[in-house]
Amino acid sequence: MQVGCHCYVLIPRDGSSSDCTDQQQQSHLRHHCWAIKSVTYRNRITKEQSMIYHKWNRPKEEWTGFFHYFAPEKGITVDFVRALQKPLNFSPKALKTWYNKLQDTKAVIDQRYIEERVTALGCELAAAHFIVHRGGKILQKGSNEWIEKDKDEEYCLPRHFTPDFFVECIDASGTQLRYEGLECMGNLEYLKWLNLANCAFIDDWCVDRICGQFANSLEYLNLSNCTSISERGFAALARLKKLKTLDVTGLHNINNVQLLCLLIEDVIPDINIIGINYMELPSSAGEQI
Template structure:
């Protein structure tokens, strides 16, 4: 049976066109489905209705929308009164001070616990005395001080005077793990509280011989009682702590627990006279 060559040519080309169009349609359909899925996910992610106009910033909105509290806060007028500005500035300084005294593991790893504590104290206006030396190390007028910049075997901090700045609980963590610390002055710090006393007593219960807590008004009766853990304590300065409840009685108990202790700054043995009792 003879085949018409023209018909054969048309059928052959039609077959190719059909297959080509079919593949193109399949490819286009897949691309369209992926694009549609992507934009659908995009719209669901940002929860944006198609018919609603939104500014560019709606892309930063959370999926579930902004809470009522956030909206209420954004609608409140900004208060630039001197009182509010002062409070904001004080909170800013408070956060900065806490960050400044935080424990930095990399610093301790690089120079060791002893040198890390020494740099921390001296850099902030305090003084340290290393073991075997009689000269205090402190910064000069140009903010310079003589301390090793690398780990030095045999360097041990024996005395710390932190009365030159406001030491906090975060700072006590930085000066922890000192092997031979015997002398510690944290006076005049409003941030030394019961938590700080508990940390001091826990870290240096077996080494501390001198402790100055004068004018640390954040200490209460509970924190003062923790001082009984310092078994080797010989001198304790509690000047300006008269506001602590039963402080005189606590001093008597402390002397009973630590017989060799010398408590400075409070006349706890002063009893009322007969005339005062009658009044």
């Protein structure tokens, strides 16, 4: 450990000589010299010790409140100051909005991609655990038995990496699957069947990600009652070149959905679209065709 020392040099103000007795010299220094302000020693200290020093070793004349010790080292952010300036609203509507936002944030964090899980289990088995744990079910390649939770909230899946385990079908209907959760389903090379019916959080961004991840394998896709999808996300389905069956039941909120289905059938000739009635095609769209 290196220890350094530095202090102030004592020089008489009037520049007088110091040829005198010890007692006179002490008196002279007492009355005509600058006082020593501080002698500091600098040690090599860790970052944690430095933080403790800055928080607890404050000058005695400096007043600080108790919450000062919990203040961030980089200062208060602009968002925090803006939040303090807003009036407090404890109305039932405001509390409900706050609670829903809190639950939404919690769900997003719960479905985030965890690299350690994929490293330990592999992409296929990690995706299977992710879906089944959240109320869905999967079908392994070469098997006819769906794997899902039982009445005791337990399920039978390998707990370690299995080289010959591949996911072929996923049924996530009615779950709270979000965009962040789709990242946990990446690199599924043999996925052919995907059911996302009644998933309230499947939107245009999710459809775009599905078309990018499973463009070369997906043959069946169920998006029935996923009312968060608009015409922009629906048009991206044309990228699924191997798609054979598409269920769009209940997607009446999409503008010109019949026309979009015709365009998809033109790009993918062998596709079978379920839940669409072409007889309800608007007259303006019919003239354009």
